[in-house]
Amino acid sequence: MNDVENSAPVLELRDLCKGYNPGKPNEITVLRNVSLSVQRGEVVALVAPSGAGKSTLLHIAGLLDQPDTGTVRIGGEEMSGLSDRRRTAVRRDKVGFIYQFHHLLPEFTAAENIVLPQLAAGTPRKEAQERAEDLLARVGLSARTTHRPAAMSGGEQQRVAFCRALANGPALLLADEPTGNLDPTTSDTVFDALMALVRDTGLSALIATHNLALAARMDRTLRLDTGTLSEG
Numbered sequence: 120m121n122d123v124e125n126s127a128p129v130l131e132l133r134d135l136c137k138g139y140n141p142g143k144p145n146e147i148t149v150l151r152n153v154s155l156s157v158q159r160g161e162v163v164a165l166v167a168p169s170g171a172g173k174s175t176l177l178h179i180a181g182l183l184d185q186p187d188t189g190t191v192r193i194g195g196e197e198m199s200g201l202s203d204r205r206r207t208a209v210r211r212d213k214v215g216f217i218y219q220f221h222h223l224l225p226e227f228t229a230a231e232n233i234v235l236p237q238l239a240a241g242t243p244r245k246e247a248q249e250r251a252e253d254l255l256a257r258v259g260l261s262a263r264t265t266h267r268p269a270a271m272s273g274g275e276q277q278r279v280a281f282c283r284a285l286a287n288g289p290a291l292l293l294a295d296e297p298t299g300n301l302d303p304t305t306s307d308t309v310f311d312a313l314m315a316l317v318r319d320t321g322l323s324a325l326i327a328t329h330n331l332a333l334a335a336r337m338d339r340t341l342r343l344d345t346g347t348l349s350e351g
């Protein structure tokens with residue numbers, strides 16, 4: 120990264136608007152002039168009632184969807200003019216995703232699930248394997264390296280998904296209810312593991328949660344309601 124990228128917010132969204140079914144009876148406006156930025160090393164909570172547009176916002180921030188208007192900058196780089204190929208490369212190399220459900224590949228072991236995205240990014244296999252083992256150790260799963268997802272608990276599966284999201288050393292982590300599928304006690308321990316991983320690596324993150332206690336542990340909270348964002 121050059122100096123401009125280093126001083127720029129890791130994620131900067133400006134005046135995003137997004138709707139579906141324009142001109143039709145079921146037309147819906149989901150995001151209304153949403154702007155936010157996540158600074159380097161900052162962990163931001165996104166709190167939103169169901170249907171408020173949180174997934175839409177995270178998908179646009181993670182280049183899985185395009186806004187109708189507005190701009191997305193990652194590491195200071197404007198994304199709208201990029202070719203599909205470059206967007207895919209930015210998504211793969213700079214952004215890590217965590218979903219409510221782990222989405223691990225069932226036929227592969229925990230370590231292989233973390234190795235595969237690294238191979239896709241061109242990392243040599245040995246290095247990728249070492250990184251997978253290091254990440255698994257950080258979340259307390261050294262003993263599960265060769266387990267397939269079906270042989271792990273929900274909390275373990277989700278911790279593997281955290282490691283996979285960090286596999287390529289992203290600049291930005293986007294998480295959509297990362298512990299929403301777990302019971303409250305497991306959710307707390309698994310969230311601890313996620314926060315430790317994020318803080319240890321100095322990662323910048325935007326983490327959507329319904330859980331206000333979890334939100335309070337992040338640096339700042341943004342609230343999204345009927346497509347409008349407010350601080351606090």
Ligand SMILES: Nc1ncnc2c1ncn2[C@@H]1O[C@H](COP(=O)(O)OP(=O)(O)OP(=O)(O)O)[C@@H](O)[C@H]1O
Pocket residue numbers: 139140147149167168169170171172173174175176
């Ligand atoms: N492809 C689509 N076509 C039409 N409407 C859509 C589409 N995707 C989302 N929506 C609508 O946009 C609104 C926001 O959806 P979104 O998935 O962003 O909400 P959310 O805040 O993530 O909700 P939840 O917490 O329940 O997942 C919802 O009313 C949803 O029905």
